[in-house]
Structure formats: structure tokens, C-alpha cells
Amino acid sequence: MDWLATTREAFALLFSGDADLWQVILISLRVSLLAMLIATPPAIAFGYLLATASFPGRRLIVVTTQGLLASPTVVVGLILYLLLSRQGIFGSLKLLFTQEAMIIGQVLIALPVLVAFTISAVQGADPRARETAVSLGASRMRSTWTTLLEVRFGVMAAVFNAFGRIVSEVGCSLMVGGNIAGVTRNIPTAIALETSKGEFAQGIALGFVLLLVALGVNFALAFAQGEGGMK
Amino acid sequence: MSGPILVVEGIHKSYGTRRILDVPVLTLAAGESYVLTGENGSGKSTLLRVLAGLEHAEVVACRYDGRPVDLGNYPDWLRRDLIYVHQHPYLFRGSIFDNICYGLRARGLIKASYEPLVREAIAWAGVGALLDVPPHKLSGGEKQRVALARARVLQPRIFLLDEPTANLDAEARQQAIKLISDLCDANRTVVLACHDREIIELPRMNRLNMGRGAIETWNGGAVCV
Ligand SMILES: Nc1ncnc2c1ncn2[C@@H]1O[C@H](COP(=O)(O)OP(=O)(O)OP(=O)(O)O)[C@@H](O)[C@H]1O
Ligand SMILES: [Mg+2]
Numbered sequence: 395m396d397w398l399a400t401t402r403e404a405f406a407l408l409f410s411g412d413a414d415l416w417q418v419i420l421i422s423l424r425v426s427l428l429a430m431l432i433a434t435p436p437a438i439a440f441g442y443l444l445a446t447a448s449f450p451g452r453r454l455i456v457v458t459t460q461g462l463l464a465s466p467t468v469v470v471g472l473i474l475y476l477l478l479s480r481q482g483i484f485g486s487l488k489l490l491f492t493q494e495a496m497i498i499g500q501v502l503i504a505l506p507v508l509v510a511f512t513i514s515a516v517q518g519a520d521p522r523a524r525e526t527a528v529s530l531g532a533s534r535m536r537s538t539w540t541t542l543l544e545v546r547f548g549v550m551a552a553v554f555n556a557f558g559r560i561v562s563e564v565g566c567s568l569m570v571g572g573n574i575a576g577v578t579r580n581i582p583t584a585i586a587l588e589t590s591k592g593e594f595a596q597g598i599a600l601g602f603v604l605l606l607v608a609l610g611v612n613f614a615l616a617f618a619q620g621e622g623g624m625k
Numbered sequence: 626m627s628g629p630i631l632v633v634e635g636i637h638k639s640y641g642t643r644r645i646l647d648v649p650v651l652t653l654a655a656g657e658s659y660v661l662t663g664e665n666g667s668g669k670s671t672l673l674r675v676l677a678g679l680e681h682a683e684v685v686a687c688r689y690d691g692r693p694v695d696l697g698n699y700p701d702w703l704r705r706d707l708i709y710v711h712q713h714p715y716l717f718r719g720s721i722f723d724n725i726c727y728g729l730r731a732r733g734l735i736k737a738s739y740e741p742l743v744r745e746a747i748a749w750a751g752v753g754a755l756l757d758v759p760p761h762k763l764s765g766g767e768k769q770r771v772a773l774a775r776a777r778v779l780q781p782r783i784f785l786l787d788e789p790t791a792n793l794d795a796e797a798r799q800q801a802i803k804l805i806s807d808l809c810d811a812n813r814t815v816v817l818a819c820h821d822r823e824i825i826e827l828p829r830m831n832r833l834n835m836g837r838g839a840i841e842t843w844n845g846g847a848v849c850v
Contacts, residue, residue, distance in 0.1 A: 520715060522711050522713075522714075522715035523715055523717070525679050525709075525711070525715075526711070526714070526715045526717070527717075527727070527731075528678075528679070528704070529677055529679065529704065529708055529709045529710075530708070530727050530728035530731060530775065530776075530779070531701075531704050531705050531728050531731045531732060531779065532727075532728075532731045533701075533731070536731055540717065540727075543717075543718065544717065544718060
């Protein structure tokens with residue numbers, strides 16, 4: 395195989411606006427961004443609660459969440475597959491092999507990442523931040539919001555890490571999406587399956603895009619932190 | 626003078642077998658100033674934080690303005706009358722202006738109504754020349770002045786100030802003392818935890834000396850229990 399020629403072909407595909415290729419990229423971004431939109435608000439609220447409140451079972455939930463951080467995505471996919479398949483409890487919803495199924499899977503994968511990172515961000519907050527807000531008359535909502543803003547770079551790290559994980563995961567998307575061209579074929583499943591059929595150029599082009607997304611997210615985070623000019 | 630604004634009976638707090646607070650009764654009169662002295666660990670900060678609802682203690686009874694109050698389930702309306710300022714004040718990210726208007730915005734004021742109040746507080750605290758400095762870059766004394774302005778702009782009836790002049794150099798200390806004596810003169814109730822001679826000797830200052838969680842002397846005289 396001629397690497398140079400294949401790479402050149404990959405960039406030609408990318409910049410010529412190859413419709414199939416760009417469809418894969420758009421599906422990936424659409425699914426992962428929607429999953430983030432759904433997962434982020436409740437996960438941050440729950441993480442804040444776990445970091446600040448004390449109630450029975452709190453410790454257990456925190457440890458479980460940290461354990462789930464490294465859960466293999468293919469296992470999440472397997473469980474979701476069993477739930478969504480025709481014999482499964484949610485079989486009647488007919489969600490298997492749809493974008494919705496992929497979104498559900500990615501939400502499940504993102505949640506522990508968001509919650510665990512939010513917990514450590516909030517626990518790292520200066521206790522005087524919330525006390526000051528409360529003493530100045532802030533409601534519970536406002537003092538929570540103020541505290542989250544004070545640790546916003548930690549919370550942003552939670553969001554970027556979760557996004558990085560779901561946008562690049564193969565296992566779950568493959569299990570519950572099924573790699574259907576134009577519907578559920580996203581960047582990772584396309585790379586994993588199309589390359590094995592000899593579509594090297596497409597694989598390289600998509601791999602390049604995925605790297606770019608991952609790097610872009612990290613640069614955005616680093617830039618935001620730099621702007622913050624923290625001590 | 627005027628009647629009591631805050632009466633707290635039977636304040637107790639301990640960690641394990643260690644007694645941190647044991648005050649049979651604390652009465653604060655409206656418009657009076659009080660300074661809590663006592664060695665390190667005698668419970669000054671803890672007492673202020675309990676009164677501010679930031680820390681829990683057993684309290685037998687508490688009355689504010691004659692009205693019964695549960696300090697364990699701190700009412701929002703009491704928070705609006707009473708403000709605690711940390712020994713090392715915490716300034717939020719943003720600007721000095723944002724910090725000073727925080728409490729006013731929490732009270733639902735719109736910009737047109739809070740802006741003149743904030744400008745007045747900035748002038749009062751003498752931080753007008755610092756408005757472009759990011760809050761976390763301010764010196765300890767400047768932070769303390771911003772925090773005092775942030776509290777005063779809310780016109781609370783009671784100020785609880787924890788060692789406002791500790792760790793400040795001579796000039797910063799003088800500026801803080803000037804602001805504090807101004808608060809004391811403004812017919813507000815001020816309670817300070819403090820080791821600073823100059824503050825202790827301010828005119829009309831009531832001196833409460835604490836030892837091992839208890840108030841041992843009141844203006845030099847023994848406290849009868
Ligand atoms: N979580 C805790 N566990 C055990 N003891 C504690 C805890 N928090 C505070 N204490 C103790 O409570 C006592 C009172 O502390 P406090 O900060 O009120 O003293 P203080 O009079 O303000 O002292 P300083 O002059 O040093 O500021 C101290 O002896 C401290 O060790
Ligand atoms: Mg103290």
C-alpha cells in the first residue's frame with residue numbers, strides 16, 4: 395500500500411467536500427453534542443449536590459461514579475442493546491439502530507465523567523466562596539451558581555473530558571447504532587468498519603478530523619484557562 | 626440607650642469532649658459596638674459564625690428584635706439584616722464593582738438602582754483607583770476594604786467582622802480602622818473579633834473577653850451567670 399498516495403487521497407476527500415464523508419462527520423457531531431446537551435445540566439447539578447450535601451449513601455454513590463468512569467463503552471452498548479432489542483424491556487420503543495439509541499448510550503457514558511469531575515471541581519472550591527455568597531443574601535440557587543462560576547475551569551474540564559470521551563467511543567455506537575450509512579455511521583464506527591473493507595483514505599481523513607476535534611477541545615480549554623489568569 | 630437587637634441564650638458547641646462554645650447569654654444592643662478579645666482558639670470566630678448561621682451550635686433560645694429565631698434553620702430575612710466578613714475576605718472573580726453589587730443584585734435590584742449605591746460604597750472604601758485591578762491581585766488590606774464596602778452597601782443592622790486588621794501592614798491597618806470606626810459611629814451594631822489595641826480602645830467600644838469558649842469578662846467586670 396502506498397501511504398503517501400492514500401494520505402493525499404484522504405485530504406482530497408476531506409477538502410473536496412465528499413458528501414458521504416461529511417455526512418459521517420455531521421452525524422458524529424450531532425449525536426455527541428446532543429448527548430452533551432442532555433447530560434450536562436443534570437450531571438453538574440448532581441455532582442454539586444454530591445460534593446456539598448451529606449446524606450446516607452452519598453459516599454457509595456461517589457465511589458460508584460468514580461468506578462464507572464472507566465467503564466468499557468462496549469459493555470454500556472451491550473446492556474443498552476439488551477434493553478432496546480425486540481425482546482428487551484424497551485423493545486417496543488423501536489429505538490435500536492437509531493441515532494436516539496446512540497445518544498442514550500453516549501449520555502450514559504458521559505454522566506459519570508461529568509459527575510466525577512464536577513465533584514472534584516466543587517470540592518476544590520474555597521469554602522468561603524459559598525459562605526460569602528450566602529452571607530450577602532444569595533438564595534440557594536444563586537449561591538450554587540456563584541460557586542460553580544468560581545470553579546468554572548474545573549467544570550469546563552468536566553464538559554470537555556466527557557465530550558472527548560463520547561465523540562471518540564466506538565463500542566456503544568457500534569452496538570446500538572449499527573453503522574448504518576447516512577443514519578448511524580459516525581466517525582469512530584466508520585473508521586473501525588470501513589477501514590477493514592479497504593477504505594483507507596476515508597479512515598485516515600476521519601481519523602484526522604477526530605484528532606482535530608480532540609485537539610481543538612483541549613486548546614479551547616487551555617485558552618479559556620489562560621484568559622482566566624488564575625493565581 | 627436603645628433596647629436589645631439580638632439576645633441569644635445558651636450557646637453550646639463542642640467537638641467530642643472539647644468545649645468550643647459555652648455562652649449562657651449574649652445580648653447585643655442596637656447601635657452599640659462590641660469587641661471580642663481572647664487568645665487564639667478561645668472561640669471568637671466560632672461565635673461570630675454561629676451568629677451568622679454559617680456554623681451550627683446548640684442554642685436554647687434566640688430573639689432578634691423581640692422576634693423568636695431558630696439559628697439552626699436560619700431565616701433568609703435575618704441574613705439580610707446581618708453580615709459576616711471573613712478574616713481573609715473572599716472576593717469573587719469579576720471586578721471590584723461586581724463584588725460590591727453582589728448582595729444588591731441578590732436582593733433583586735436593577736442596575737439603575739444599585740449603581741449609585743455601589744459608586745458611593747467605592748468612594749467610602751477609597752478603592753476608586755483600583756477598579757481595573759482583578760480582585761485576586763489586590764493586597765490583603767485592599768481586599769478587606771472591598772469586603773467592608775460590599776457589606777456596608779447592603780445597610781445591614783449588624784456587622785460581624787472577624788479580625789479585620791490582622792495581618793495588615795501599618796498603612797492598610799490605619800485605613801481599615803478608619804472604615805471600622807466609621808461603621809461603629811453610623812448607629813449600626815458592630816461585633817468584631819480582634820486583637821488590635823487601637824480598635825479595642827475606640828470610644829464607646831464594649832469589651833468582651835473570651836476564654837475557652839466562654840465570655841469571661843464584660844467591659845472588664847466579671848460576667849455573672
Ligand atoms: N472541626 C473542628 N474540630 C475540632 N476542633 C475544632 C474544629 N474547628 C474548630 N475547632 C476548634 O475550635 C476552637 C475555637 O476556634 P476559633 O477559630 O473560634 O478560635 P478564635 O478565638 O477565633 O481563634 P483565633 O484568635 O486564632 O482566630 C479552636 O480551639 C479550634 O481548634
Ligand atoms: Mg478566629
